[in-house]
Amino acid sequence: MNTRTLRFMPVLIIAASLLSACSSAATPPTQRPPIGGYPAPPSVPVTGRPAATSVPAYQSPGAPASVPVSGQGRAPESSNQAGRVPIPPTSVPPSRPAEVPALPPSSEGFRDAGVNPWIDATRDHLSTFAIDTDTASYDVARRYLQNGQLPPYAAVRVEEFVNAFKPGYALPRNLAFGLYADAAPSPFHGQDTVLVRFGVQGAIPEPAARRSVSYVFVVDVSGSMSTNNRLGLAVDALKMLASRMRSDDTIGIVAFTTTARNVLAPTPISNLRAINSALDSLRTEASTNVGQGLEFGYRMANQAFRQDGNNRVFLISDGVANEGGITPEAILRQVSEYASKGIQLHTIGVGFGDYNDALLEQLADKGNGQYVYINTTGDAEKLVAEKFASYETIALDAKTQVDFNADVVVSYRQIGYENRAVADSDFRNNSAGGGGIGAGRSAVALYAVQLRPGAQGRIATLQLRWQDPRTREWQEINGNLTTFDVARSYEQAAPRFRLAATVAQFAEILRQSPHASQWPMWDIAKRADALKGELRDDNDVAVFAEIANAASRAR
DSSP: OOOOOTTOOOBOOOOOOSOOOBOOOOOOTTOOOOBOOSSOOSSOOOOSOOOOSSOOOOOOTTOOOOOOOOOSSOOOOOOOGGGOOOOOSSSOOOBOOSOOOOOOOOOSOOOOOOBOOOEETTTOOEEEEEOOOOOHHHHHHHHHHHTTOOOOGGGOOHHHHHTTSOOOOOOOSSSSEEEEEEEEEOSSSOTTEEEEEEEEEEOOBOGGGOOOEEEEEEEEOSGGGGGGGHHHHHHHHHHHHHHTSOTTOEEEEEEESSSEEEEEEEEEGGGHHHHHHHHHTOOOOSOOOHHHHHHHHHHHHHHTOOTTSEEEEEEEEOOOOOOSSOOHHHHHHHHHHHHHTTEEEEEEEEOSSSOOHHHHHHHHHHTTOOEEEEOSHHHIIIIIIHHHTTOOEEEEEEEEEEEEOTTTEEEEEEESOGGGBOOGGGTTOTTSOOEEEETTOEEEEEEEEEEOTTOOSEEEEEEEEEEOTTTOOEEEEEEEEEGGGBOSSGGGSOHHHHHHHHHHHHHHHHTTOTTSTTSOHHHHHHHHHHHHHHTTTOHHHHHHHHHHHHHHHHO
16 A cells, blocks of 8 residues: 555545444544545546655655665565564565564563565555454553553554554444545655555444443453452443443453352343442452353353344453463354354453463454553543443454555555454455454554556555444445555645554564664654644644653663
């Protein structure tokens, strides 16, 4: 995907959805009304202003010189600083050289998914991945940086950093989804390379259209949950969530330690006192048996299943240990089976120190749900109560496929989504899992794309495929990005576009990507400070500027 957007012109492709009505939302002042239709023509360029084909990449003062690219089939070269060799343009799985700089020891369970390579568009023109709306990786890294430490590189997932911020998309009206695309010359790559931002924005139904909810809380009460009052934080978060739900919604509670037990049968929110009393009764005990906890939770959710409702299990845990003779692989298989029946699994991670990020992230992925991380009461309110209280699922097993036009594109590289990759042949395979999308949620994917000098026309076609949770029918929409949609300069791109690009580069540096090894963190901090001024009403951007400066000092 390519990233030059002269006027931040989004490409919107709309689905014929069963959502009856969507709430109205003000269009950001920098954003033009969405355009497009369904289905979009496969390769007809949108009329517009031709993109400049020889504008040099922006360079901030003191930044390393960008390496010019010939455009004859070679991807931009990467630095081999710190012993990490460049990744050539080839259709290979994400990889990371074994020789990496030493990091401070960490007892937290992070899994390194590698770094995506450059892909020659003539050899492989398709990029396919499951939608991901998680934000936990950013919140974990924020915790480290606010504590004066750099996060372990394995803790960094670029897409979760980017998705932690508002993309600035208008909510689609009377439609299920809007697809957006914008692009601008990349300040982080060589000449003729652009950054492309593809976005999916879900609609919000009227409150009256929200289906009833059946939630089951599966709460870890093992000994490690007593550290730093993790259990108390979890209980507070669940109470806030329950207080915002409707009277006809139900909540059941399961607690697990070495064994699991039912604490509260599914109870209507109208009896909130009983729900809060059951949560207050939880006390930390012995070891952790995640498998049995989920088994009990899914069993309860299955018994309370609402055919016309939203059915979810929430696992609240630090995920530190697993006993009971069941392997993580067996747990993941169990989760996938229930997800196929329409019961989603959301995971809520708590704690600092011993913490199993990898397990919680994989469980949510397999469970068609979302993974969030909390470490304070403020996190609990923002990431749990506000996010899940009125949660309406509008897509299951959502997958995205980007089809690059090799006549215009030399090579491309997806920035992030390494552990969400899907085989190109599985895009329309209904048994191949994807991601769940909630009402009003958005997901963004960034690509660095090297254009052929002087080439014009279609850069790529974006396709979204998902299962409607009400009808269980499969839907598909698509739309195009062309060279005429590329901004003349990075500075002319919309602030939200530049925010996504800056956040992604920040994450690339933190995860020690060989594609960003020579880029200075001070430049990211400078860009973050400037964005804080432009987006002064968004406190999340102010916090980002703070942690970018903290990272600059830590390096």
